[in-house]
Amino acid sequence: MTALVVENLSLSVPSRQILRDVSLRVQVGEVVGVVGESGSGKSTTARAVLGLQPDDATVSGEISVCGHDVVHACPAVLQEVRARQAAMIFQEPRRVLNPVRRIGDSACERLVRVHGASKSAATAEVSALLAEVGLSDQVLRRYPHELSGGMLQRVVIAAALSTGPRLLLADEATSALDVTTQAEVLAVLRGLQREREMSVLFITHDLHLAGAYCDRVYVMKDGAVVDHQEASTIFVNPDNPYTRQLAEAVPQLPTREVRHA
Amino acid sequence: MPDVLAAEGLTKSYKGRCVADSVSFTVARGGSVGVVGESGSGKTTVARMISGLIEPDAGTVSVNGRARGHDRGRAARLRRAREIQMVFQDPYGSLDRRLTVGNALRDVLKRHRCGKTVAELMDSVGLAAELESSRPHQLSGGQRQRVAIAKALAVDPAVLVLDEAVSALDVSVQARILALLNEIRRDTGVGLVFVTHDLAVAAEVTDTLLVMYQGKVVEHGDTATVLRSPEHPYTEMLLSSAPGPGWRPEQVAELRAAFADSQEAADA
Numbered sequence: 001m002t003a004l005v006v007e008n009l010s011l012s013v014p015s016r017q018i019l020r021d022v023s024l025r026v027q028v029g030e031v032v033g034v035v036g037e038s039g040s041g042k043s044t045t046a047r048a049v050l051g052l053q054p055d056d057a058t059v060s061g062e063i064s065v066c067g068h069d070v071v072h073a074c075p076a077v078l079q080e081v082r083a084r085q086a087a088m089i090f091q092e093p094r095r096v097l098n099p100v101r102r103i104g105d106s107a108c109e110r111l112v113r114v115h116g117a118s119k120s121a122a123t124a125e126v127s128a129l130l131a132e133v134g135l136s137d138q139v140l141r142r143y144p145h146e147l148s149g150g151m152l153q154r155v156v157i158a159a160a161l162s163t164g165p166r167l168l169l170a171d172e173a174t175s176a177l178d179v180t181t182q183a184e185v186l187a188v189l190r191g192l193q194r195e196r197e198m199s200v201l202f203i204t205h206d207l208h209l210a211g212a213y214c215d216r217v218y219v220m221k222d223g224a225v226v227d228h229q230e231a232s233t234i235f236v237n238p239d240n241p242y243t244r245q246l247a248e249a250v251p252q253l254p255t256r257e258v259r260h261a
Numbered sequence: 262m263p264d265v266l267a268a269e270g271l272t273k274s275y276k277g278r279c280v281a282d283s284v285s286f287t288v289a290r291g292g293s294v295g296v297v298g299e300s301g302s303g304k305t306t307v308a309r310m311i312s313g314l315i316e317p318d319a320g321t322v323s324v325n326g327r328a329r330g331h332d333r334g335r336a337a338r339l340r341r342a343r344e345i346q347m348v349f350q351d352p353y354g355s356l357d358r359r360l361t362v363g364n365a366l367r368d369v370l371k372r373h374r375c376g377k378t379v380a381e382l383m384d385s386v387g388l389a390a391e392l393e394s395s396r397p398h399q400l401s402g403g404q405r406q407r408v409a410i411a412k413a414l415a416v417d418p419a420v421l422v423l424d425e426a427v428s429a430l431d432v433s434v435q436a437r438i439l440a441l442l443n444e445i446r447r448d449t450g451v452g453l454v455f456v457t458h459d460l461a462v463a464a465e466v467t468d469t470l471l472v473m474y475q476g477k478v479v480e481h482g483d484t485a486t487v488l489r490s491p492e493h494p495y496t497e498m499l500l501s502s503a504p505g506p507g508w509r510p511e512q513v514a515e516l517r518a519a520f521a522d523s524q525e526a527a528d529a
Contacts, residue, residue, distance in 0.1 A: 256489055
């Protein structure tokens with residue numbers, strides 16, 4: 001079964017059309033990138049997968065998450081998708097975690113409130129995941145302001161994975177982190193993703209990051225998919241003019257001299 | 262030519278932890294110095310000590326050869342504002358959401374009695390004249406950052422301190438703002454202190470580079486030379502962390518951990 005199928009998705013609000021005929025697929029265990037500039041519709045696409053479009057939006061086309069139709073779903077099916085099939089992580093973990101509650105309360109919330117787990121079972125599950133992302137369960141008693149951005153993003157990943165989703169939607173999840181912390185968080189995420197055969201829709205404005213981290217990459221512009229290719233080809237002079245333009249806009253480091261040890 | 266900015270031995274500790282250890286550098290007229298490092302390296306603390314938002318524990322900052330004073334009162338405060346201006350990552354923080362672009366700029370010009378017009382100022386940062394009546398939320402991220410830069414340039418500062426000023430922008434917008442900054446420093450002679458975590462961005466807009474790790478400057482030299490043949494293992498590690506062909510996050514994470522261990526061993 002395909003983890004995510006988006007077929008001819010169009011979405012408009014009264015003032016304008018946001019998405020035009022977007023089609024993309026994520027196979028089980030695959031990491032698929034969606035790259036585009038602000039306003040290209042990449043986040044809107046990810047949110048639509050969870051049925052989180054604006055209230056006044058008209059949606060046409062098909063979205064299927066692990067075989068569940070999202071576009072025509074009744075509230076119960078939508079809840080099932082959001083609770084068990086898919087999870088989403090965002091750029092800014094501080095906006096997801098309540099600043100006046102202990103991290104443990106926020107991280108266990110999904111398991112306790114949605115899945116009806118006991119507090120102690122939820123804490124045990126989240127602690128195990130925290131260990132996998134390299135954090136001690138001490139952080140459960142801390143408040144968000146006491147942790148760095150990289151630590152908080154790992155907490156958010158652990159909380160998102162606690163309900164065992166088949167599909168993870170990562171919307172600029174590492175864009176606020178510096179390169180080394182980004183690599184640490186992504187290494188952790190890749191490990192968990194492989195172990196669980198989870199599928200990831202990886203949304204980023206960073207073409208090089210998508211090229212290096214994902215299996216396949218879709219490029220979006222003005223609400224439409226304009227290019228789709230194997231990630232490795234991003235670095236070898238892409239055919240599509242817009243993809244090439246994006247690739248060329250990325251500031252380049254000067255070529256390094258080979259050091260003799 | 263005298264330096265527009267000289268920072269000498271800037272030091273700052275919080276709760277006994279040194280976040281900036283004796284940081285010194287100079288910026289020539291029209292020159293640009295980059296301060297790079299990871300989060301927590303102390304680069305923002307340095308930027309804030311330069312602009313006077315944080316009082317250093319030790320060290321001095323002088324502009325055009327004159328130490329920055331502590332004199333109280335409106336005149337002294339305005340004079341200090343004309344020496345150094347700052348631009349931040351999120352322009353929303355420095356723009357009043359109720360003021361139109363024109364009024365925001367007019368305010369600054371009036372307060373400092375500058376002989377410039379709003380139209381000249383907007384033109385100098387490449388903002389279309391019809392945006393004068395727009396409010397911040399009606400602008401794109403790149404336009405908002407141009408307004409923030411225009412506001413900072415209104416007073417003809419000697420030095421502009423930019424703290425992750427292009428980090429939140431799309432690459433194509435980022436490229437245009439970087440080109441604008443290079444043009445401005447060439448035309449007006451303003452000196453730039455450019456704080457960023459992105460080495461490739463620093464390569465585009467700076468002449469000299471300071472690499473900071475845990476409050477210390479570990480490398481300081483000509484930007485192109487530092488990036489092409491880094492001397493310090495930390496710079497080397499930062500350079501190999503950027504995503505590119507063959508990039509493996511696991512490998513970067515290992516390098517990072519190995520480097521932290523080696524530093525701890527050296528400190529012990």
